[in-house]
Amino acid sequence: MAVSLKVNGATRSVNAEPDTPLLYALRNDLELNAAKFGCGLSQCGACTVLVDGVPTRSCATPLSRVGQSEVITLEGLGTTAKLHPLQQAFIDEQAGQCGYCLNGMIMAAKALLDKNPRPTEAQVRDGLAGNLCRCGSHNRIVRAVLRAAQTNGRI
Amino acid sequence: MNASHLTRRDFTAGIGGIVLAFSLTPAALTQQAPRLPGSLQTNRMLSAWLAINADGTATVFTGKVELGQGILTALAQIAAEELDLPLSRVRIISGDTGRTPNEGQTAGSQSVENSGTALRLAGAEVRAILLDLAAKKFGVGADTLKVADGVITAADGRKVGYGDLAKEADLKREATGKVAPKPTAQHRIVGQSIPRVDLAAKVTGGAAFVQDLRLPGMVHGRVARPPQYGAQLESFDEAKVRAMPGVVALVRDGSFLAVAAEREEQAIKAVEALSASAKWKAGPALPDPARLYEQLKALPTQDTTISNKEAPLLASGAKVVEATYHRPYQAHAALGPSCAVAQLRDGQLTVWSHTQGVFPLRATMARALGMKPPSIRCIHMEGAGCYGHNGADDVALDAALIARATNGRPVRVQWMRAEEFMWEPYGPAMTMQAKGAVADGRIVDWNYDVWSQSHNMRPGDPDGINLLSSWYLADAKTPGPARQAGPPNYAGDRNAIPTYDLPRQRITHHLIKDNPLRTSALRTLGGYANVFAVESFMDELAAAAGVDPVAFRLAHVKDPREKAVIEAVAKAANWKPGEKGDGVRGRGIGYSRYKTVAAYNAVIVEVEVDRTSGRIKIPRAWTSVDAGLIISPDGLINQIEGGLIQSASWTLHEAVRFDRSGITSRDWASYPIMTMPDVPKVETVLLNRPNDRPLGAGEASQGPTVAAIANAFAAATGRRLRELPFDPARVKAALA
Ligand code: FES
Ligand code: FES
Numbered sequence: 001m002a003v004s005l006k007v008n009g010a011t012r013s014v015n016a017e018p019d020t021p022l023l024y025a026l027r028n029d030l031e032l033n034a035a036k037f038g039c040g041l042s043q044c045g046a047c048t049v050l051v052d053g054v055p056t057r058s059c060a061t062p063l064s065r066v067g068q069s070e071v072i073t074l075e076g077l078g079t080t081a082k083l084h085p086l087q088q089a090f091i092d093e094q095a096g097q098c099g100y101c102l103n104g105m106i107m108a109a110k111a112l113l114d115k116n117p118r119p120t121e122a123q124v125r126d127g128l129a130g131n132l133c134r135c136g137s138h139n140r141i142v143r144a145v146l147r148a149a150q151t152n153g154r155i
Numbered sequence: 156m157n158a159s160h161l162t163r164r165d166f167t168a169g170i171g172g173i174v175l176a177f178s179l180t181p182a183a184l185t186q187q188a189p190r191l192p193g194s195l196q197t198n199r200m201l202s203a204w205l206a207i208n209a210d211g212t213a214t215v216f217t218g219k220v221e222l223g224q225g226i227l228t229a230l231a232q233i234a235a236e237e238l239d240l241p242l243s244r245v246r247i248i249s250g251d252t253g254r255t256p257n258e259g260q261t262a263g264s265q266s267v268e269n270s271g272t273a274l275r276l277a278g279a280e281v282r283a284i285l286l287d288l289a290a291k292k293f294g295v296g297a298d299t300l301k302v303a304d305g306v307i308t309a310a311d312g313r314k315v316g317y318g319d320l321a322k323e324a325d326l327k328r329e330a331t332g333k334v335a336p337k338p339t340a341q342h343r344i345v346g347q348s349i350p351r352v353d354l355a356a357k358v359t360g361g362a363a364f365v366q367d368l369r370l371p372g373m374v375h376g377r378v379a380r381p382p383q384y385g386a387q388l389e390s391f392d393e394a395k396v397r398a399m400p401g402v403v404a405l406v407r408d409g410s411f412l413a414v415a416a417e418r419e420e421q422a423i424k425a426v427e428a429l430s431a432s433a434k435w436k437a438g439p440a441l442p443d444p445a446r447l448y449e450q451l452k453a454l455p456t457q458d459t460t461i462s463n464k465e466a467p468l469l470a471s472g473a474k475v476v477e478a479t480y481h482r483p484y485q486a487h488a489a490l491g492p493s494c495a496v497a498q499l500r501d502g503q504l505t506v507w508s509h510t511q512g513v514f515p516l517r518a519t520m521a522r523a524l525g526m527k528p529p530s531i532r533c534i535h536m537e538g539a540g541c542y543g544h545n546g547a548d549d550v551a552l553d554a555a556l557i558a559r560a561t562n563g564r565p566v567r568v569q570w571m572r573a574e575e576f577m578w579e580p581y582g583p584a585m586t587m588q589a590k591g592a593v594a595d596g597r598i599v600d601w602n603y604d605v606w607s608q609s610h611n612m613r614p615g616d617p618d619g620i621n622l623l624s625s626w627y628l629a630d631a632k633t634p635g636p637a638r639q640a641g642p643p644n645y646a647g648d649r650n651a652i653p654t655y656d657l658p659r660q661r662i663t664h665h666l667i668k669d670n671p672l673r674t675s676a677l678r679t680l681g682g683y684a685n686v687f688a689v690e691s692f693m694d695e696l697a698a699a700a701g702v703d704p705v706a707f708r709l710a711h712v713k714d715p716r717e718k719a720v721i722e723a724v725a726k727a728a729n730w731k732p733g734e735k736g737d738g739v740r741g742r743g744i745g746y747s748r749y750k751t752v753a754a755y756n757a758v759i760v761e762v763e764v765d766r767t768s769g770r771i772k773i774p775r776a777w778t779s780v781d782a783g784l785i786i787s788p789d790g791l792i793n794q795i796e797g798g799l800i801q802s803a804s805w806t807l808h809e810a811v812r813f814d815r816s817g818i819t820s821r822d823w824a825s826y827p828i829m830t831m832p833d834v835p836k837v838e839t840v841l842l843n844r845p846n847d848r849p850l851g852a853g854e855a856s857q858g859p860t861v862a863a864i865a866n867a868f869a870a871a872t873g874r875r876l877r878e879l880p881f882d883p884a885r886v887k888a889a890l891a
Contacts, residue, residue: 016420020418024418027419028369028419031369032360033361033362033363033367034359034360036364036366037492037569038492038539039572039823040571040572041572041823043572043822043824044490046490073360074359074360079359080356080361083358083359087359090354091350091354091355094350094351096223096354096357097223097540097793097794098223098538098539098540099223099353100489100539100540102357102358103360122832125832128831129831129832132490132823132828132830134488134489135540135801136796136797136798137793137797138834139800139834140793
């Protein structure tokens with residue numbers, strides 16, 4: 001059954017049941033790699049996307065619940081040629097080891113900075129508390145978010 | 156293969172410690188030919204390592220693989236340095252049985268030592284070959300030529316690029332290992348913090364992981380696992396599942412039950428239906444978790460005294476101290492569950508996998524599937540950071556088993572979260588028992604026993620098939636035996652021999668032959684638990700001797716590099732000799748030289764104990780590291796700090812839960828790990844040793860960190876935690 005979705009500013013149609021988790025439509029139908037399967041249980045944050053600006057676990061969000069909301073994925077923030085300040089900051093801080101968590105970290109950080117453009121370090125840590133990282137890259141990630149917040153302020 | 160062959164070390168080039176682990180690689184070591192440093196010994200052709208291309212670029216081939224540790228960036232730096240090429244003109248191909256050298260597993264922090272050493276020498280030799288060709292062309296002496304950025308210039312200004320010499324450069328020859336690499340003082344690329352080559356894709360949604368591989372016609376596979384180890388499939392509702400939407404194949408082979416569907420969510424629904432309808436005959440009961448360590452110690456063991464230093468008996472008046480420490484089963488718990496893609500076409504199987512060793516995986520898959528290794532090609536693609544032998548290899552076999560039923564269509568399998576937690580091989584539960592004595596501020600006796608299941612149950616074992624699903628096939632395969640490794644890498648006994656200068660010591664490893672829970676290699680193998688015990692015990696002895704823990708360690712080290720590392724961390728943390736905790740806060744130190752032959756690392760942490768909730772917080776940590784010549788300072792900091800944080804998570808939170816009927820850690824709620832607000836701030840001091848060979852450092856901080864936390868807790872509260880993890884229940888019990 002065809003379901004229409006608004007993703008990164010474009011209207012897309014996917015052939016899937018309405019109870020399909022958004023994650024699989026993004027990854028397999030729209031070939032967007034960024035959102036990752038980590039648990040499928042809303043526990044790790046690897047699959048985070050923004051739905052109408054709200055950080056959302058796409059693994060546990062059926063297409064039927066997305067409707068015509070605006071979905072923004074990491075691909076929608078920037079590209080290697082034109083990086084979003086958060087993406088640039090993650091590269092500048094070399095924030096990551098395996099990098100599997102980074103999609104969720106950046107998307108959660110984006111939602112945080114949208115609400116609170118100048119967070120304290122403690123606010124960044126709390127804002128990312130629901131995103132797991134196995135590699136111990138946490139401190140670099142926090143530094144990257146704080147760096148992006150500064151850059152944002154200057155733009 | 157006998158472990159005792161595999162322990163020779165070679166320093167011919169001053170950089171090339173050959174540190175072969177208990178290596179299960181099929182490649183026979185060449186006995187007659189001269190010994191070459193690093194992995195050149197087993198892959199001797201220059202062309203196995205490097206190609207010079209007509210466009211002036213170089214291609215580097217390595218059997219090592221990227222596991223998130225930044226190794227490919229480090230290896231590219233080494234090759235670019237020796238070749239005098241800019242990093243941007245070096246391309247790297249890794250872990251592909253069709254293209255790269257066989258370097259066994261990427262494990263044990265040995266990639267820079269093995270692959271890096273090979274590339275360093277091969278690069279120097281290839282550069283010399285290119286210089287010779289240019290010298291002939293110009294009719295001048297090679298020593299009159301200069302090279303910069305891949306262009307060779309003669310004294311009279313004539314120039315030739317590497318690309319122009321590519322055709323004539325014959326690299327199909329055995330390396331001599333005789334061309335001296337650049338002296339460190341001339342390094343321009345090695346020693347720099349080069350941005351990781353893989354990160355840009357990872358922050359923009361580029362295809363970076365095997366999870367992102369999408370092949371034409373690809374279907375999605377899932378496995379209906381048994382409810383517990385060893386359960387046998389009796390029946391299931393085949394008709395119902397075959398009729399489900401999108402199902403393209405259903406595979407049942409003995410107790411291996413799997414499905415493939417057009418869409419991923421269809422495969423998941425189908426496998427849920429399979430699992431719901433399947434009836435299983437129960438497998439054997441697991442140990443009683445309440446009596447785990449006793450029961451493990453009672454199992455049959457193979458006992459080896461790995462160090463025995465005799466000296467006159469205890470000085471009279473010595474104080475005797477005894478302590479027993481425990482470490483539970485701990486999971487790799489990769490953030491992304493294991494994944495592989497397999498395609499079987501015309502009898503040729505191609506497998507894309509985040510395995511740590513494409514060659515051992517190929518050899519073992521061939522035996523599991525009844526195929527010949529040349530009919531299988533294994534290609535490495537990255538996965539989520541695995542930190543050892545997790546489900547990566549198992550899922551590759553799963554994909555291959557399903558691919559036999561999909562008529563040439565590629566099959567992608569990603570394990571579900573519960574499947575990853577329940578079926579991965581864990582880091583073994585271990586018991587460490589120490590008895591020592593001090594007199595006049597010095598250790599006069601040291602006895603240490605460690606009990607552990609095997610840490611070496613990887614694919615590649617000659618005597619068994621270490622791939623999960625093969626044990627459930629109708630023609631059931633069996634895993635290899637429990638293995639020990641011997642020096643210098645060791646396994647359950649890794650870092651069981653302290654580097655301290657002790658007059659009397661006896662250290663015994665008890666390898667448990669049985670596998671009540673599935674175990675294999677987890678980052679550091681036994682190193683984490685042994686350093687926990689050894690360094691906790693050092694503090695217990697220091698307390699008995701009435702000496703400050705830092706001073707006590709310094710009094711027992713013999714290697715000046717150890718002393719420097721311990722002093723550096725004490726200075727960074729502003730350690731006050733004799734400093735005391737206040738019931739809530741305290742600081743502690745942990746030190747080890749990883750594997751006793753690799754990087755030196757010391758850690759000091761500060762803990763804050765909430766005596767009501769039993770929670771330990773670690774606000775700050777300081778660490779110092781000597782990893783010889785530093786290839787990438789930032790890469791080294793990332794590894795050391797990442798290891799410290801991961802170790803803090805293992806230490807405060809992690810234990811695989813189970814009951815008699817099976818594993819009950821199935822998600823991040825039943826296997827919690829440290830989260831962002833609790834992660835300590837870390838300050839890292841690097842001690843560069845430009846004239847010493849690079850030492851593996853990827854696992855160095857795991858052990859010192861757990862010990863530092865244990866010692867800080869003791870300093871803070873006057874009570875000692877000897878059983879991991881230090882969760883609120885144990886903390887409260889210790890304070891009661
Ligand atoms: S995959 Fe969605 S929260 Fe883990
Ligand atoms: S970098 Fe590997 S999970 Fe965060």
